[in-house]
Amino acid sequence: MIVRPARAEDAAALVALWNPWIENTAITFSTELKTETGLAADIATRGPAFQVAEAEGALLGLATFFPFRAGPGYARTKEHTIILSPAARGRGAGRALMSTLEEVARGQGVHSLFAGVSAENPEGVAFHTAIGFRETARLPQVGYKFGRWMDLVLMQKFL
Template identity: 70%
Template sequence: MILRPAQAADAEAVAALWNPVIDGTAVTFTTTRKTPEGLAADFAARGPAFLLAEEEGRLLGFATFFAFRSGPGYARTLEHTILLAPEAQGRGVGRALMTALCAEARAQGAHSMMAGVSGENPAGLAFHAACGFREVARLPEVGFKFGRWMDLVLMQKFL
């Protein structure tokens, strides 16, 4: 397995991994599908802050970070997204991506990393806890998808 920054040529594969999660799960509250064009722009803007894991040319997953909130007072707090292909889960791919992502965030001067995890995603909560994140807030019924309200769990890790 190798970890590397995403490139424009990866956009189709990332969209193919991400869109079924958007369409069919409560892991994310968004209903807006990712486009290759939008993803390529994100890759260019984020550079080494958008990492891919691949094996023999197959995408295993990705992790990226971005500003937690706008404004200079929040500049050293980041939020991230991480997503793995089903066949990559339980193989250490997520931990490797998270370790590399946090290292990149530290190198860019970040103080803490936030995770916004759906309350309906116990595997995501357990993964983040195992990676050193701790729950700092539970926001009841702030997400709405599939005709129901869902909780958002905020988790934080100091870098």
């Protein structure tokens, strides 16, 4: 397995990887499906802040970071997303992606990373805890999907 910066030509595979999580799970509160055009634009804009894990020509997952909030006072704090294929879970791809993403973030002067994890995703909370993130807040009923309200767990890691 290798971790590398995402390329525009990865967009179709990333859509196929990401959209089932949006459509079928509560790990993301989003209901808006990703598009190849949108992901290609994100890849171009974020550059090395958009990484993928690949093995034998197949993408196993992605990790990317983006502004936590608008405004210059927040410039050194970022939020990230990590998405893995079901086959990649438990095989080290998540740790490898996050390790590389944290390296990129440090190189860009980022001080801390946030993860917004659905409380309905205990595996996501456990993963982030295992790699050094700590729960800083639990926001009740801020997400709505599948006809129900869901809590958001904010987790932070200082780099």
